[in-house]
Every structure is written in C-alpha cells, then in structure tokens.
Amino acid sequence: MRILKSSFAVVERRAEHAVKFFYSHLFWHNPGVRDLFPVSSEDMERQRDRLFAALTHVISRLDGDDETLGPYLRDLGRDHRKFLVRPEHYAVVGSSMLAALAETSGEAWTPQVEKAWTEAYQVIADAMLAGADASEDPPWWDAEVVRHLQYGQDIGVLTLRPHAPFPYLPGQYASVSSDRVPRTWRTYSIGNAPRPDGTVDLHVSRIDHGRLSTALVRETRPGEVLRLGAAGGQLTFRRSDRPVSLIAAGTGWAPIRAMLEELADRPPDQDVRLFVVARDCAHLYDRPLIDAYGSSCGWLDVTYITPAPGRHRNEATERLATALSNRGLWPDQDVYLSGPAQFIDDTARLLEDLGARPGRLFHDSVPAAAEHGQGGRPLGFAEWLLNRPAPHWHNPSARAPREH
Ligand code: HEM
Known part of the structure; x- marks a missing residue:
C-alpha cells in the first residue's frame, strides 16, 4: 500500500498529463468508447477532476478498515450503468490507466509498482462490477416533465413523473440527463418529500455556460422525457430529541x-x-x-x-x-x-x-x-x-x- 501511495504522489503532480495520456490511449485503442463520454472539452476536464478525485478517495482508503469504501464502489458501479458502461469496458480502461501511470511515473515505474497498481485496479473494478450486478434498480428512470416553473432567468423548478417508482429520501439529490445535451449528467436537489402520485420536483440553478442547467431552466417544456439516475446524498433527517x-x-x-x-x-x-x-x-x-x-x-x-x-x-x-x-x-x-x-x-x-x-x-x-x-x-x-x-x-x- 505504501508503494501505491508514493507512486500516486508522483502521478498526482503530473495529473493533467496523466489524464490526457489516459484518454488518448483509451480512445485511440478503443474508438467506440469515445461515444460513451460527453462531447465538450469542458466536460472532459470535469471528468479528469472527478476521475482523480475518485482515485484519490479510493487509494487513500484501500488499506484501512474504512467502511465507506465498499458502499462507495458498489454505488459507483451501479451508477456507471447509466453511462452505458458494460463489464468488458473495465479491462480496456484498466490497461489504458496502467499505460498512463507507467508513462507518467517514468523511472519510478518498477515491476513492484506495476504489480501493486494492477492488483488495486482489479479490486476496484471487481467491487464496481459486483455493485452493478447486484443492483435491482434500473440503470436509469425515464421521467416526464409535467410542470416547468421558471423564476427569473436562472432558477427552474421542474416537476417530473418517473415512469417507474423512483426511490429517494427527503433531502437527497438525483443525477439528471436530457436528450438536449446528450451523455451529460449533473446532480440537482429534489425539493419534496415522496408523494403519493410519485412526482418529483427538481430545483435547478442555471450555471453560466452550463449547457444542461441552461437547457433545464430555459428550454425544457412539459411533455419532454428526462433520465434520472439513482438518488444519492447524506443530507437526510436524523430524528433525535434535540432541537x-x-x-x-x-x-x-x-x-x-x-x-x-x-x-x-x-x-x-x-x-x-x-x-x-x-x-x-x-x-x-x-x-x-x-x-x-x-x-x-x-x-x-x-x-x-x-x-x-x-x-x-x-x-x-x-x-x-x-x-x-x-x-x-x-x-x-x-x-x-x-x-x-x-x-x-x-x-x-x-x-x-x-x-x-x-x-x-x-x-x-x-x-x-x-x-x-x-x-x-x-x-x-x-x-x-x-x-x-x-x-x-x-x-x-x-x-x-x-x-x-
Ligand atoms: C476503476 C474504475 C473506475 C472509476 C474509479 C471511475 C470513476 C468515475 C467517476 C468518479 C465518475 C464521475 C461520476 C459521476 O459524476 O456521477 C465517472 C464517470 C464516468 N465514467 Fe468512470 N470510473 C471507472 C471505470 C469506468 C469505465 C470502465 C468506463 C467505461 C468506459 C467509465 C466511463 C465513465 C463515463 C462515460 C463517465 C461519465 C463521464 C461524464 O459525465 O463526464 N468509467 N467515473
């Protein structure tokens, strides 16, 4: 584990280079995989940050007895189904990741380091695949927009009716995608407790240059169908006897x-x-x-x-x-x-x-x-x-x- 952490420290210093190499390698050797990712370079930058944030999160917890890591990877694997990721993709992503790590590490890339990364990637991929396999949820929920309120230029409250029961707790958020901005997913808060009719209010703040939030606040109309990913978030009410x-x-x-x-x-x-x-x-x-x-x-x-x-x-x-x-x-x-x-x-x-x-x-x-x-x-x-x-x-x- 020490090997992984010190190797990751080397890579982190050249994160930008590592990620560029990773995606070039992945898309060059597997052109079809490019279609799974959003189109814009802004989105690819976000993806770089998230990938590294995820790797940092995982690497720093792999050796400990952190009980949150298992559920994190399980949910990450479950949620990757909405990106249309299939089990066979894990091997190709793994080899591009190892190639990028090797390239970025230079002389620090020894057989032991390679072995440590190969094993770590396998542990992560297995946990994500098991999460995807075990999930009884659909990969996403289609949900029709039944009401659209726009407050000023930048805030929208969209009421959606999911086509199948969509489980969530008051205080959670959902990730959302629209055909108007293909393959882009963003999270938005749900503004209501579960209702008997199953409808869900999403509160959306428009972000300057944010294509999905702009489409949701200003362009989306009743009758359109959006996709919802599984609800997430920890801001749920804990009953206690305290004020x-x-x-x-x-x-x-x-x-x-x-x-x-x-x-x-x-x-x-x-x-x-x-x-x-x-x-x-x-x-x-x-x-x-x-x-x-x-x-x-x-x-x-x-x-x-x-x-x-x-x-x-x-x-x-x-x-x-x-x-x-x-x-x-x-x-x-x-x-x-x-x-x-x-x-x-x-x-x-x-x-x-x-x-x-x-x-x-x-x-x-x-x-x-x-x-x-x-x-x-x-x-x-x-x-x-x-x-x-x-x-x-x-x-x-x-x-x-x-x-x-
Ligand atoms: C070790 C394995 C992997 C890790 C740690 C990982 C991590 C992540 C994270 C943290 C996100 C952001 C999630 C979100 O915003 O909800 C993400 C998104 C994504 N991942 Fe992975 N992933 C892994 C494997 C894969 C594989 C095998 C593929 C298949 C090609 C893949 C394709 C994607 C796509 C298409 C997105 C969405 C991109 C976007 O929204 O910009 N990932 N991944």
Whole structure:
C-alpha cells in the first residue's frame, strides 16, 4: 500500500498529463468508447477532476478498515450503468490507466509498482462490477416533465413523473440527463418529500455556460422525457430529541424544503429554527411557501438573512454571523446546512466557533465544479457574496415564476 501511495504522489503532480495520456490511449485503442463520454472539452476536464478525485478517495482508503469504501464502489458501479458502461469496458480502461501511470511515473515505474497498481485496479473494478450486478434498480428512470416553473432567468423548478417508482429520501439529490445535451449528467436537489402520485420536483440553478442547467431552466417544456439516475446524498433527517436548526442558501433550499415537508407530516416535539440566506430581500424564490410554513407550524421559527434595502449584498455575510451568534444554544442543536460548498464550509466553521458540535452538523458535499469562481478557484465566503457565483442562489429578475 505504501508503494501505491508514493507512486500516486508522483502521478498526482503530473495529473493533467496523466489524464490526457489516459484518454488518448483509451480512445485511440478503443474508438467506440469515445461515444460513451460527453462531447465538450469542458466536460472532459470535469471528468479528469472527478476521475482523480475518485482515485484519490479510493487509494487513500484501500488499506484501512474504512467502511465507506465498499458502499462507495458498489454505488459507483451501479451508477456507471447509466453511462452505458458494460463489464468488458473495465479491462480496456484498466490497461489504458496502467499505460498512463507507467508513462507518467517514468523511472519510478518498477515491476513492484506495476504489480501493486494492477492488483488495486482489479479490486476496484471487481467491487464496481459486483455493485452493478447486484443492483435491482434500473440503470436509469425515464421521467416526464409535467410542470416547468421558471423564476427569473436562472432558477427552474421542474416537476417530473418517473415512469417507474423512483426511490429517494427527503433531502437527497438525483443525477439528471436530457436528450438536449446528450451523455451529460449533473446532480440537482429534489425539493419534496415522496408523494403519493410519485412526482418529483427538481430545483435547478442555471450555471453560466452550463449547457444542461441552461437547457433545464430555459428550454425544457412539459411533455419532454428526462433520465434520472439513482438518488444519492447524506443530507437526510436524523430524528433525535434535540432541537433542530436548518440553514439554507440558494437552491440549497430544495433539500431543506423536502425535510420540512417530512417534519410537517409528523410534527416534531422540539423547536425548529430555519435560516434562509439570500443576497437580495426582494428575490427569495419560494418565499410565499416559507411564510406559509412559518405561520402554520407553531414549532417553526423562520429567519431571513438578507442585506438591508439599498445596502451592499456583502452585508448578508455579517448578518448571518450576527443572527447565528444571537440565537445561541448551538451545543444542543442538530444543524442541517445546505448551499454552495464554500457557504457550508464557512458556516460550519462559524457554528463550531459558537459551540456547535461537529458530530451534529449535517451536510452534503455539494457536487463540485459548479461551486467554483472564475478560474476554478474556490470562492471565499465574502468573495462568494461579492462576485456573482454559479449556481445562482437568488432570483435576480422576477418575483413570480413563469409557468411553461
Ligand atoms: C476503476 C474504475 C473506475 C472509476 C474509479 C471511475 C470513476 C468515475 C467517476 C468518479 C465518475 C464521475 C461520476 C459521476 O459524476 O456521477 C465517472 C464517470 C464516468 N465514467 Fe468512470 N470510473 C471507472 C471505470 C469506468 C469505465 C470502465 C468506463 C467505461 C468506459 C467509465 C466511463 C465513465 C463515463 C462515460 C463517465 C461519465 C463521464 C461524464 O459525465 O463526464 N468509467 N467515473
């Protein structure tokens, strides 16, 4: 295992080269495999990052007794079926990966290193193949768009009716694909608890230059059929006898809304505090519904965090910090956080400073790439408020949604 880790450290330093070599090798020797991947170079870059993130994740856990690795690989294998990956592809990907590792490692590529990588790839591939084989779910669910609401230019709420029962828990997200942008899959939050009629609301923030999110928010119409991959995510409600705080920003509101629906169905004994953060008080999408919850649920206390009218939106940062410090009692709370990755990181840090217990802070790591500022740098909290981030977490141009 030491061999793998030190070899991976060498490769990581030349990750870009390694990945380019890998894909050139793979597509040159297996031209048909190119058709499985998205077309644009932007997507290929994302793929490079995800592949390396996955490899880093796996390599750092292979030797330990990390119990999350088995389920991670099982689900990854199950989910690869929606990319139309077949069992025989694993061998060709494996040989291109070994070729890329050898090329990138130079003199560090010894017979022992080669043996260690060959075995590690086999362990990973076997676990993914077993996951694909054991899954009773379909590779994807076809789902018809039955309603399309557009809030301003950049937020869409799409109601879908899956053709077969689609299992998920309140707070989870689903990956989505549309024929409008073939072979591209992105994750979006589900904004409701399971309903008797099986319909699902997806909340989509449009990302500048994001082809799928733009198609979903601005172009998709009722009657179209999308594909849904299996639901995922850990932001699900843990019942406990502790009071609860829910903190949401942008379409981070979607999973919180789903959890609120679940709570409203079986009202809790404890109080629930809801903080909804927006950079502009006129443009909180879904505000009427939040107000309705606030007035009909005695156990719910709603705080909106926005800048004062006419003030710079950066003020929302300070206001959130002040509101959280004023409310206190953080060590007693279960806290659920949802929003852009940097928002989650910064708010979690602030809450820990205020005494919240790390084991009682629940959040998902929001799928990456969309959460980065210009040049792919992560945004700082203040920077994130100052510069218009993507996806947009506010509705800049309209109060009422347009229904298509
Ligand atoms: C060791 C084996 C593998 C690992 C660790 C791995 C890892 C990953 C990861 C982490 C993703 C991103 C998943 C997501 O966004 O939901 C992904 C996507 C993908 N993988 Fe794999 N994969 C493996 C094998 C394969 C094989 C054998 C193929 C077949 C050619 C393949 C084709 C794809 C495709 C087409 C995508 C989607 C690309 C995109 O959305 O840009 N993978 N893989």
